Amino acid sequence: MNHDFVAVRKMPNTPSLIKGPKDTLVLFGELFQRGYANGLVEQAQKQGAKIITATVGRRDGGSSNEGNFGELRPLTPQELALIPFECINVPLEAGFDREAASDGLNVLDRLKNVKLSNWDSALMDWPLIEESQKLAKLRFRNNVKLFFNELSNKVNPEGNVIISHLMAGGVPRHKIVLALLSRTVKGVGEKYFSSQKLWESDLGKLIARNFLEVTAETFNILLQEADGFIKNHKGKVAFTAYGYHGTEVFIENKLTWQSYTPYLQGWAKIALENYAKEHAQKGLACTVYNCPEILTQSSSIFQGVEIPLYPLLNAFKLLAPTSKTTLQLWQSSQGKLKDGVNLDELLKTCDYVLQDKDIKELNYFDLWPQHSSAKQLEKILVASDAMLSAHKDFKDVMTNDLSEIIFQATGKVILAHAGQANQPVVCLGHDVVVDASL
Numbered sequence: 001m002n003h004d005f006v007a008v009r010k011m012p013n014t015p016s017l018i019k020g021p022k023d024t025l026v027l028f029g030e031l032f033q034r035g036y037a038n039g040l041v042e043q044a045q046k047q048g049a050k051i052i053t054a055t056v057g058r059r060d061g062g063s064s065n066e067g068n069f070g071e072l073r074p075l076t077p078q079e080l081a082l083i084p085f086e087c088i089n090v091p092l093e094a095g096f097d098r099e100a101a102s103d104g105l106n107v108l109d110r111l112k113n114v115k116l117s118n119w120d121s122a123l124m125d126w127p128l129i130e131e132s133q134k135l136a137k138l139r140f141r142n143n144v145k146l147f148f149n150e151l152s153n154k155v156n157p158e159g160n161v162i163i164s165h166l167m168a169g170g171v172p173r174h175k176i177v178l179a180l181l182s183r184t185v186k187g188v189g190e191k192y193f194s195s196q197k198l199w200e201s202d203l204g205k206l207i208a209r210n211f212l213e214v215t216a217e218t219f220n221i222l223l224q225e226a227d228g229f230i231k232n233h234k235g236k237v238a239f240t241a242y243g244y245h246g247t248e249v250f251i252e253n254k255l256t257w258q259s260y261t262p263y264l265q266g267w268a269k270i271a272l273e274n275y276a277k278e279h280a281q282k283g284l285a286c287t288v289y290n291c292p293e294i295l296t297q298s299s300s301i302f303q304g305v306e307i308p309l310y311p312l313l314n315a316f317k318l319l320a321p322t323s324k325t326t327l328q329l330w331q332s333s334q335g336k337l338k339d340g341v342n343l344d345e346l347l348k349t350c351d352y353v354l355q356d357k358d359i360k361e362l363n364y365f366d367l368w369p370q371h372s373s374a375k376q377l378e379k380i381l382v383a384s385d386a387m388l389s390a391h392k393d394f395k396d397v398m399t400n401d402l403s404e405i406i407f408q409a410t411g412k413v414i415l416a417h418a419g420q421a422n423q424p425v426v427c428l429g430h431d432v433v434v435d436a437s438l
């Protein structure tokens with residue numbers, strides 16, 4: 001494995017930086033149902049710490065397909081009332097797709113004439129797009145300054161604070177972009193669509209640029225603007241971010257690194273890691289936690305991303321064969337399957353597909369992230385359908401429980417590890433998930 005690969009393999013036994021009512025967990029991003037941040041929140045609540053959340057704000061414009069967005073605004077009192085925790089009401093939307101340049105047009109307005117028939121020859125007006133990018137970044141930076149001003153009035157000045165960056169995304173909400181991205185992750189046979197082809201086009205370069213803004217630049221700006229807050233705060237301050245860089249899962253009983261392909265956010269996630277390394281070198285306590293694949297509001301469109309989730313069952317069986325958690329998990333998972341389907345046998349589908357030559361070919365840590373191939377995508381999607389159709393009820397699937405186990409376990413590990421070690425990038429695989437779950 002590459003020398004850059006640092007894994008946390010056991011639940012840290014150090015007490016968390018935030019362990020009581022004087023301490024605060026701050027979510028830098030919105031909390032969605034089933035999202036990774038729920039694990040942090042549950043754990044922080046158990047530890048009795050205060051929780052403060054953020055918002056990306058809202059826009060009241062018309063169609064999201066073709067420009068025409070309203071101004072970015074904070075939440076109304078009614079919207080704020082729906083948030084279960086104290087929320088800093090400064091709109092932290094990032095990305096430049098909805099930001100108008102000096103000619104009054106935003107990026108989505110500029111894509112109006114892009115169609116499925118001409119997207120690959122569509123050329124972007126980069127100087128004007130760069131104007132939008134600069135303006136959006138300035139707006140975001142100013143809002144982060146306001147965010148910190150408010151934060152300093154909300155935290156106990158002597159308590160410890162963990163600020164957790166959740167942001168990822170940045171798909172320009174244009175119907176052609178959505179259609180093309182959907183084909184890169186779901187297109188098989190004649191509909192197969194190469195992620196590389198998209199990425200090499202001007203349109204792909206535009207999407208990649210917005211990914212970078214939302215996923216990585218937001219973390220850099222958060223850390224750059226934190227100086228004043230850290231200097232004035234008497235307690236300790238640590239920063240965390242969620243990364244993804246493949247995951248170690250058990251394939252045929254052996255802990256093996258693998259990744260979802262095509263993970264088009266991958267380049268932005270590498271930039272996120274690099275920002276953590278840069279700021280850690282300057283003395284900031286910041287760590288990117290590369291986490292396993294789970295199903296959330298953001299990831300569920302990537303059919304096949306859930307394949308490496310199933311082997312978590314094998315991880316429990318191998319590492320904790322007699323534990324009550326393992327026995328209950330196996331029993332409830334078997335109960336979700338159609339009569340006559342044996343869970344042990346079914347899991348071999350995942351072992352088989354993750355070992356497949358066409359899939360392994362696109363799973364090199366040193367070459368990560370890699371683009372898709374027609375054969376690899378087809379095999380992943382067939383396996384995904386096979387796993388799903390073994391269930392009695394599509395709404396009650398094993399991957400829901402497995403995702404929950406993972407976000408809870410990673411929440412525990414991150415809160416215990418954050419700010420304790422000078423490690424800017426660490427990976428959390430299925431081994432530590434089991435350890436933290438027992």
Ligand SMILES: NC(=O)c1ccc[n+]([C@@H]2O[C@H](COP(=O)([O-])OP(=O)(O)OC[C@H]3O[C@@H](n4cnc5c(N)ncnc54)[C@H](O)[C@@H]3O)[C@@H](O)[C@H]2O)c1
Nearest residue numbers: 029030035036094166167168169242244293294296298299
């Ligand atoms: N789901 C997975 O398999 C997986 C795996 C590893 C890491 N992660 C990472 O975990 C983090 C949380 O994601 P999640 O999967 O729990 O999904 P989620 O949908 O719950 O969270 C996505 C977050 O991104 C923020 N966001 C989206 N667009 C934004 C924009 N334009 N500007 C500012 N913020 C924006 C949202 O407010 C939200 O906080 C992300 O960084 C994600 O990449 C997810």
